[in-house]
Amino acid sequence: MSSQGGGGRTRVGRYELGRTLGEGTFAKVKFAKNVETGEHVAIKILDKEKLLRHKMIDQLKREISTMKLIRHPNVIRMYEVMASKTKIYIVIELVTGGELFDKVVSHRRLKEDDARKYFQQLINAVDYCHSRGVYHRDLKPENLLLDANGTLKVSDFGLSALSQQVQKDGLLHTTCGTPNYVAPEVIINKGYDGAKADLWSCGVILFVLMAGYLPFEDSNLMSLYKKIYKADFTCPSWFSTSTKKLIKKILDPNPNTRITIAEVINNEWFKKGYQPPTFETEDINLDDVNSIFDEYGDPTQLVVERRExxxxxxxxxxxxxxxxxxxxxxxxxxxxxxxxxxxxxxxxxxxxxxxxxxxxxxxxxxxxxxxxxxxxxxxxxxxxxxxxxxxxxxxxxxxxxxxxxxxxxxxxxxxxxxxxxxxxxxxxxxxxxxxxxxxxxxxxxxxxxxxx
Missing domain, CATH: 3.30.310.80 (Kinase associated domain 1, KA1)
Structure with a gap:
């Protein structure tokens, strides 16, 4: 379990940890290498004490178990889970193409066909996860990544709710620090349908891809909320008529009349050039997940983190x-x-x-x-x-x-x-x-x- 060679690397199990890729309230994500296969991965590291203090262990186990079962070309893959006495390590796919929104910033906005291609991949991912009872609840630019081939990968599917749970204020419980992407029913915090809320966020993302700016924006928080409640936005002149119609159906402030994902997939604008994803299902083993969350589990299964x-x-x-x-x-x-x-x-x-x-x-x-x-x-x-x-x-x-x-x-x-x-x-x-x-x-x- 100890660090070997190349001075200064931290070793966890068969993984050698590198630079920090990002960090949040509960987790830090690090670059890592499987020293047995040479494969590069990312490892999300969570603090057990924090999770226990906020009574999140049971929820984390459910989320991880579900995420490990998800295999989709547009969702970042989870490979395995490990634990030490103080930390939980989630080994996930490393995506090196950067954020999709870096493309938006560099081009100011995307052409309609390019935006449609990424939106199709986003909807594919969201629809697949919803079919397995997994809701993102925090879709935002930071969670939309591109792999080396330019394929969209949604990250943190199913894990985002962890950071929402601990917030005391029902209005400000989105981890991104801004409610611009959040459905109106989530803001009022009286209970909401995860699938409908996720689709609203997808609609905001589609608008930003094609416009280069947000549909709802105001420096005053209450004014911003009012715009979201009323769906007070205007599509720019370069949007095609069919694009405007679809976005308005998605950004319907009433979740009961909002278009569904199934209806989005059957929409004529969406179907242009659409290629349904092809992938194989495989048998997934949850032994590692069960082992790390078993309080009476074998202590020899714990990994040791060593550093210089x-x-x-x-x-x-x-x-x-x-x-x-x-x-x-x-x-x-x-x-x-x-x-x-x-x-x-x-x-x-x-x-x-x-x-x-x-x-x-x-x-x-x-x-x-x-x-x-x-x-x-x-x-x-x-x-x-x-x-x-x-x-x-x-x-x-x-x-x-x-x-x-x-x-x-x-x-x-x-x-x-x-x-x-x-x-x-x-x-x-x-x-x-x-x-x-x-x-x-x-x-x-x-x-x-x-x-x-």
């Missing part, structure tokens, strides 16, 4: 997978354009010195160090922001002994505020940041050297 306090080595595949469009140059340049929840830069300095300089630069900006070790740093903003206090997780990865990649990731707060923070702190880190002179040849040389 030094930067993890980042292999070439992992480095490339962090770069947009597999263009390594973007790793070593200031990112511009759309606002991201994470950013990264390269440095020639030792890991500890990098973190010390980040800490020193962040202090005058109103950030305190919440947690620190030799390769990680967590910064917490002192003042409340638009969506709570801004928190930033920083991690240093070793590409070669003389080159590190530094990742700064928003773990709480507003994405735009994070973007402004990075823009400001960059000015104080000019002696820390490094990028190759002229072109990317030096980076390719470094990677070639690493692969030897």
């Amino acid at each position: 306090e030094r930067p993890a080595l980042m292999n070439a595949f992992e480095l490339i997978s962090t770069s947009q469009g597999l263009n390594l140059g973007t790793l070593f340049e200031k990112q511009t354009g759309s606002v991201k929840r994470e950013t990264r830069f390269a440095s020639r300095l030792p890991a500890n010195e990098i973190l010390s300089k980040i800490e020193a630069a962040a202090g005058p900006m109103g950030f305190n160090v919440q947690k620190r070790n030799n390769c990680k740093l967590k910064l917490q903003g002192e003042s409340p922001g638009r969506k709570g206090q801004l928190a930033i997780a920083t991690e240093v990865f070793e590409v070669t002994p003389s080159l590190h990649m530094v990742e700064l990731r928003k773990s709480n707060g507003d994405t735009l505020e994070f973007h402004n923070f990075y823009h400001s702190i960059s000015n104080g880190l000019k002696d820390v940041m490094w990028k190759p002179d002229g072109n990317i040849a030096e980076v390719e040389r470094i990677l070639h050297h690493r692969s030897q």
